[in-house]
Amino acid sequence: MKCVSIEEGSLVLYFYNSDKKWMIRVEKEKKLHTHLGIIDVGATVGLEYGSHIYTNKDKKIFLLPPNIYDYVMKSQRTTQIVYPKDYGYIAARTGLKNGSLVLEIGTGSAALSTFLASIVMPGGHVHTFDVNEDFMSIARKNLEKSGMNDYVTQYKFDPEIISKLHGIDLVIIDLGDPWNYLDIVHPVMKSGGSVVCICPTMNQLEMLSTHFFHCGFIDSEYVETFIRKIEAREGKTRPSMRMIGHTTYLGFARKVLKKMES
Amino acid sequence: MKCVSIEEGSLVLYFYNSDKKWMIRVEKEKKLHTHLGIIDVGATVGLEYGSHIYTNKDKKIFLLPPNIYDYVMKSQRTTQIVYPKDYGYIAARTGLKNGSLVLEIGTGSAALSTFLASIVMPGGHVHTFDVNEDFMSIARKNLEKSGMNDYVTQYKFDPEIISKLHGIDLVIIDLGDPWNYLDIVHPVMKSGGSVVCICPTMNQLEMLSTHFFHCGFIDSEYVETFIRKIEAREGKTRPSMRMIGHTTYLGFARKVLKKMES
């Protein structure tokens, strides 16, 4: 198997441990100053991914190729991002797959858009809308960094533009009042397609639940997901004391045709 | 937007609610007898997805196109399957994406293979190995049903065959002793590629933790995920009393080059 080497311009994850890692674009002469000592970034040109170097304080640093998870976790943040435990379940629950067409309302920092695009590309596409131009600019940079920008189109929010989409498989609504967007997205979705609403509060979930059916959505499901780290060590295995207690609730439903009898 | 209609031979999800739903291949004259009355499957030929019919007991049944989630949840089981909360996180945590090459040891009923293939297709591929020929036969049928069989190759477990693979992005090990397979999979993986071990017990997780580093894997993480349903209803929103307390632990790590200094 041929090895893959680091080139000038490559994005590399300089990894010490899960808390100490840096995603850096390699340039000749570049040096990174850290609490673990200086990482000679320029000197890693030509090295193979998976190999390691040492800082001037003799700390071992592994050279890893970043993956989508790294891009998401290291993306520049605007507001709260959607976390892997949540966006993984979104993909799993909605049957998101290669080729899917996605409509996202609320781009934020494009963390979720990045993940969604990595799955639906190259046949599928993500159409994402936001109102905040500052966020949109940060999102654009994050998408370029991960290389997903070809598979994501960013728009300033406009119902007119949304109404011209069609055949959407998955709609993500990450705004404070998702129920107000159900009538906008319903016409452009495939029958059986899924809508997912990101709802940090129980009140949002409750409002959403009163709108799904009347707006032409069935199979509604409301969940929260948790993740707990385990400290696995010989003879002393125990869960971690630190845990995130809440990120967001998720509301799911599937589109059906609307002309319903009473 | 043109509508999509049900044809003879289509797989249709006949949906009453999340507990009462049937995935059936449509044939003329076929009738399905349920506790909710008879569903006239043959009469749905020509109807549009998203529309609904009634049973002879006047229960409304929606006609949905199955997605990957439905295929997984309705697949014929052999042993315990990996659940959406877990396989979603696997995809999210490892940066699985379109085009990835996957090696799975322990096919089981191919629930996980189906999901993985739906993401990596058409450019990527899943190579999956098992020892039990009865399971392999059930897995084959499940893969055909979901249409993912073109993107999954099934093999009877043989280290020789595995050794000829290369450039693997993601390895999944779903066997009782995953640590015994780390040396087999390491040489065929890309640097920075991920291995994920499905470990129902904490003893497996602990054994795994003692092997990762010496076998050339870093960035190890051990987690368990939970999902809780919320009953969202106007004025009476509360979590569901029913919850699954445990499915499995997951152990993650990434490959690095092995010639390490002491």
Next chain:
Amino acid sequence: MKCVSIEEGSLVLYFYNSDKKWMIRVEKEKKLHTHLGIIDVGATVGLEYGSHIYTNKDKKIFLLPPNIYDYVMKSQRTTQIVYPKDYGYIAARTGLKNGSLVLEIGTGSAALSTFLASIVMPGGHVHTFDVNEDFMSIARKNLEKSGMNDYVTQYKFDPEIISKLHGIDLVIIDLGDPWNYLDIVHPVMKSGGSVVCICPTMNQLEMLSTHFFHCGFIDSEYVETFIRKIEAREGKTRPSMRMIGHTTYLGFARKVLKKMES
């Protein structure tokens, strides 16, 4: 140490395992027919607690003296009871102790009253109110069975009677609209005393949160508790698949004096 023997009239817990156990009052000639065979209850007179007998199907049954936990879990139910994970935290969080005076609104089946009385007796007392006379009658029987009836006074709900109590350390409100009772209980509580509201839904919790401060309560805290069983077995230790996802939320606060400046 002298041993304690079973007498006629004793309540005995006939224990096979945590799912198969029976709390029976011993009478000569009494026999209990179970799926594990016949337990000759009469023949246990004179046996020592902690010893065991066999059913006629040769199943080993241990003879245990019931404790408060057994009385609560085996009490005749009216509505949903408050579970040990919740009432334990109530005691811990409020500093309930021997000698405390308790006011409970919503007796239900007296499961909680039984536990509270067992802690505050003999110096303390539980005053409990309900509106449903059928429930009150069942509660009376449960209290007699556990021997806690001397330390609990049952009343038909009447604000007049409540207003004559004083020096209350702990108030428990287990009704659908606990916020409507805060003004009733405030005057009869000690400064610094705790009120605990049993709120199955988040809507109740939210309503409660808007009333506490204006009604003269501070240090409010809203929690939910979980308990997960672990199947500890050599080499195969893992959490149990079965788990209760939700029982109730709990709302806590402490009384302060009400004449507050704006």
Next chain:
Amino acid sequence: MKCVSIEEGSLVLYFYNSDKKWMIRVEKEKKLHTHLGIIDVGATVGLEYGSHIYTNKDKKIFLLPPNIYDYVMKSQRTTQIVYPKDYGYIAARTGLKNGSLVLEIGTGSAALSTFLASIVMPGGHVHTFDVNEDFMSIARKNLEKSGMNDYVTQYKFDPEIISKLHGIDLVIIDLGDPWNYLDIVHPVMKSGGSVVCICPTMNQLEMLSTHFFHCGFIDSEYVETFIRKIEAREGKTRPSMRMIGHTTYLGFARKVLKKMES
């Protein structure tokens, strides 16, 4: 109802909010310097509990009588304490009650001893053993502060002393190898009495599970408890992001007589 006033020498909880509160013994002239300004402790002599004062920065501070929860949470720590979610469940699950006799091995900072004593007093008693004399000294001060010292006897660990106890209702073992103490405590326990082992790791729980039955204990149960705070606010109710992921596992069992047939 007569009001209760603060006297010189009283312990008072000066409460701003759940994160900013101080338990102070009142002395004339004493002033407490805080980030919220100066609290004039001496000036609170004669004030009623439940009333409030202001700091020199105009922050409102309520004057509360400390309860057992406050003593435990404000006790001087030696090692990790057992938390209210856990000790509350211990009381609930074992039927601890007024008059019970408790044997504790591993006093630590006496947080748990304080709680246990507050329930079993005045008729019951806590016998607690430790090997570390420094811890024992800190424990003594904590017990004196809460006023529970009359109901707790502290000993330097000595199996000889333990063997002279009898009629113990509840045994708590808070040491790294609890299984090694089962034979020591069994003879001094009442039949049906409970033993509870504090086990931070799964390995300890597993070792314990292999010893209970052979040492004469049945009805074993292994659990972990969780508590999650809810931020209840009108229109924006959601769980708190912060949560403790793990404190300890708990192992429970009840004593039976040991002369068992094979």
